[in-house]
Amino acid sequence: MKGATAVIGSLPSATGALALDIYRMSMRFGSFTALDGVSMKVAPGTVHALLGENGAGKSTLVKCVAGFQRPSEGSIVIDGREQAVANPVVARALGIGMVYQHFTLAPGMTVAENLLLAGGKTPALIDWTQKRAELEAFLQSTPFRLDLDARPLDMAAGEKQKLELLKQLYLKPRLLILDEPTSVLTPQEADEVLGHVRDFARAGHCTVLIITHKFREVMAYADDVTVLRRGKAVHATSVPATDPARLAQAMVGDAAAARPEGPETASKAPATGIVLAQAAVEGAAQTASLEVQGLRVMGDRGTLAVHDLSLSVLAGEILGVAGVSGNGQRELVEALVGQRARAAGAVRVGGEPYAATRGENHRLKVRSLPEEPLRNACVGDLSVAENMALRDFDRPPLYAGGRLRFGLWRSRAREWIKGYGIKTQGENAPIRSLSGGNVQRAVLARELHGEIRVLVAANPVFGLDFAAVKEIHTRLRGVAQQGAAVLLISEDLDELLELADRIVVMSEGRVVFETAAAGAQRQVLGSHMGGGHHQPSTGSSV
Template sequence: MNETNPIGGLPAATGALGLDTYEMSMRFGSFTALDQVSMKVWPGTVHALLGENGAGKSTLVKCVAGFQRPTAGSILIDGREQSIPNPVVARSLGIGMVYQHFTLAPGMTVAENLLLAGGKAPAVIDWKQKRAELAQFLETTPFKLDLDARPQELAAGEKQKLELLKQLYLKPRLLILDEPTSVLTPQEADEVLGHVRQFARSGMCTVLIITHKFREVMTYADDVTVLRRGKTVHHCAVRDTSPALLANAMVGESSAAAPERAAAPVLNASSSATASTTASLEVKGLDVMGDRGTLAVRELSLAVAPGEILGIAGVSGNGQRELVEALVGQRPRAAGAVKVQGEPYAARREENHRLKVRSLPEEPLRNACVGDLSVAQNMALRDFDQAPLCVGGRLRFGHWRSRAREWITGYGIKTQGEGAPIRSLSGGNVQRAVLARELHGDINVLIAANPVFGLDFAAVKEIHTRLRGVRDQGGAVLLISEDLDELLELADRIVVMSEGRVVFETPAASAERHVLGAHMGGGHH
C-alpha cells in the first residue's frame, strides 16, 4: 500500500468509520501503558472509554490519532490494517481529536480559530464570505458563540465548545473526545453530547469519548470499554451494564456507595442572609467588572454560615470566575462589601492569616502555584514567614521539607520528591498539594472553585471528603462548581448565578435538577 497516501489512491472515504484495535500494546521502557488491548468501535456509534487516570485511555487514543506508535498489535480502519505514523496521516483518514487541554490560539478570534483548524487557510481570506460560511456552519450546531470573541475572553465551557466546533467544521469520520465535558454544566454537557450523538446517528461520524462520568456513558453511549492498568476489563453494550458494574470494573473492587449526608446545622437561607452576625462570609451588593469592560457580577449578595457548604451553580461564563477573583483579591471590586467573621475583608495576606480564609482556585498550577518552585516551596507559600517555618527572621528550610514530606504521604501526592518543581506533577497531584497547604490549620472560610476539575475518580472522592471535613469542623465553604452533581452531593444550600446575579436559591436536600437547570439556562423567572 502506498505509504504517502494512506487511502491508497482511492478517493477519500466519507461517513462514519469503523475502528478496531487488535492486541495493541504500548510500552515506555519497563512500563506497560497498554497491554494487548482489543476494542471494537462500530461505525456510527458513540463508544465510551472509561478508566481511572493512568489506566491507559489517553495512550490508546494517542495511538489512534497518530501521536504515538504502538509497540505491538494493530489498528484497523474499516476492517483494514492501517499504519498511522503521525497526526497528518490520522487527519487524512478523517480522524479528529478534541483535547482536554485547550489548543486555541489566544490572540485570535473565534472565527480565526475555526479557519485555522482546517490548516489550509488561503493567504488572502475573503472575510465577508468566510464569516457568512462560519455563521451558516454555526446554525447547524446547537452552540452560539460570538465569532469576534477571543479565547481569553471565553469561559471554560465556551472554550470547550469552540474546540469541538473546530473539529466538527472539518467533518471528521472519527471524532475522539478527551473528557469534553469536564468544564461543562449538565445542560451544556447534554447539549454537546446530544449533538455529538445525533452526528453519529446520522452516519456522518463515529465518536470515541473518554469520560469518567457514568451518567454520560449511560445516557449517550452505545457501547463502553473499561480499561484498568492498561488492560481491557469490561467491554459491552451500554444497555447490558450499570453504573455499579462500571465502577467495580474501574476500581477493581466494589466501591462503597457515597455516605448518606447528615444535614448540617444550617441556618435557613433567609435567616443566614439577614443575621449577618452569624455569617462567616457575607457579601453585600458586590459589583465586579469583567474583561470586556462590562459588569460581570451585579449587585450580588450572599452569606455562608459556619458549618455550611453553600454551592454556586451556573453555566460557565455567568460571572463565577470574576466573583471568585474578586473574593480572593485577584480582581478589583467595583462596589459592595465583603465581610469575614463580621469584619471588612479585602483579601490581603495578613487578613487571610488573621481571619483564617483559604482558597482552592480553578487551574491551581496557574492560579495557586509558582510552577518552577519545588513542591516544598509551594506548600510553604502561605506561611513561610511564620513560626515554625521562620523563627527570628530566619527561614528554616529543614522544616519546610519535613512538613512537605508529611503532606506528600498524608495526601498521597505522587511526585519525585518534595524538591521536584511543582509543574512536573500531574493535575490531580498539583491539586492535592494545594489542598494540603490550604487545609492546614483552622479554617473559618474556604472558597473553592471547580476544585476537582479534570481529576479522576479517586482524587474527586478524596477532595470531596476533605471539603466535608472543613464544614464538619465549623468552617464556611463557598463551593463554586460547574458540575451540578457535585453541588447536589456536597452542598447544604445552592444558589444559581445567571448573568452575574443570584437568580435562585434552594436547600440542596429538596433541590430539583430540572428547576436548577431552568434557572441556570438564563431568562429571569
C-alpha cells in the first residue's frame, strides 16, 4: 500500500476526457494467453467500442486498464505518460471508472446512499440536508431521474443499470469503461443511455470505452471500434469506414475460409428461422429426439433471458447454437438440464414430457456436458471414482443388496481413466486436483457411458488444449453417429461449422437465424450474433 500511496500522490490532477494508449499488452494465465500483444488507441472525447466473441480478451483488457489485473507485458499510456495501474485505487485516482456487467449496488440502501458510497470518502457524520441538495443538483445534470429514497431491491433491472452509471458519473471520470451496459435495458432505454454517454464524451467531459456485442449500438453511438479475436487486435477503424458485415467478418475470422453457399445448399435453406424452427417441431415430432416449444426462462436479474424459444433436434443430428455470450445460452442450458426453473413452454424427449429430474435423465437417456464442469458437474472434494459414479451409484451393479459396492466404483474408474487417457494420481485423487482438460475427460467418461438419446453440450472444449479439443470433438461425433441427438451450444463458430449439421443463432434470448451448416457463411452468422441486419443472399433471417 505504501507504493500505491506514493504513486497516487504523484498522479496528475487533470480533468476532462483523457487519451488512452494500450501498447503491446499481453496477459498470460499459466500456459493460456488471454491477450497477445494488443495495441489500441482511444482518442480523448470519443466513444470507442470494443468487439469480440466470448474469450476474445475484451474483459481481460479493460480489467488491466481498471487496475484489477496486472498485464504480463506492455504499457498503459494516459495523456502521453506511461502509468502503472497497480490496483483499482490507482485507477480511480487517474480518473478511470468502470460500470460492470454485473450489478455492484448495495440493495438495501437508498439511491442517495449508493451514490455517496461510490465516492469512497463517506464521513462518519453526514449532513443530509447539504448532501441531498448536492445530489439533487447532480441529478439535474444527468439524463436520468431516479428517486433518491428508492432502494435497488425494489428497482427494475433497467433502473439498477442507470444507477450503476450514475455512480460513475458522480465521480466525474476522465475515462468511463462500460461492460455490456445495455444488456438489461429495453431498446428505448439503451438508446437513451448511449445517447447521453455519447453527448458526455463529445462535450469533452470524459472518454468512453464500451464493450458490446450489438453492432447497431456500435454503428449508432461509437466513433471508433477495435475488434479482438483470440487475444489479438485484428481490426481497428473509425465507425464511418466500416459496417456490420465487415465487423462480423473480423470477429469470426476470414469469410473466405467458409464453405460457399451454392445452389444445392441454398435450396435447402428455410424461408425464415422461426418458420424452420416451428416446422421442425411440428413436422418432425415423430422423429425428433429433443423438442423445445415456447420456452421462456428468467435470468439472474429478474428479466426474461429466453423468449419463447422453439427448436428440435433429430436423432443422429448435431444442432449447433451460436451466439455471443450473454444472449440466453447459459439460461437455456440450465433450464434444459434442470438447474434453472422454466417460466413457460414445454420440453419433450422422445415425445415424452421432460422436466430434467434425475429419474427422467436415467429413463429417457439424457446426458449433459456443461461449461466449467468442475463447478457445474462435479463435487471437487470427492474422488475421481466417486464423481464418475454420480449418475448410477445407487443402481446395479454399483449398488446391490442394500449396499454401495465401492470396489466396483474404483475398478470401473480405473478402466475409464485408462480408456479416456485421464492424467490423475489415481481414482482416489480429489477431482479438483486434475487439470481442466482431464476434469472434462472424466465427466465425458461418466456422461457417455451407456445408451444416449439426447446429449446437451455447452462450450465443451472451452479453454482446453488442442489434443483435448480433438478428442472431445471425435467423441461428440461418435455420439451422434450412434443415433443420439446432440444440442451443441458454443461461442466458437469454428467448432460449430466443423461439427454441426444445422446451426441456429441466439440473440437477446431468441432464435433469430437458422441455416444448414454446410452452406453457412461466417460473416452472416456473425452479423446475426451481433444483432446486425445484414441480409444473406440465401438462407434465413428473422
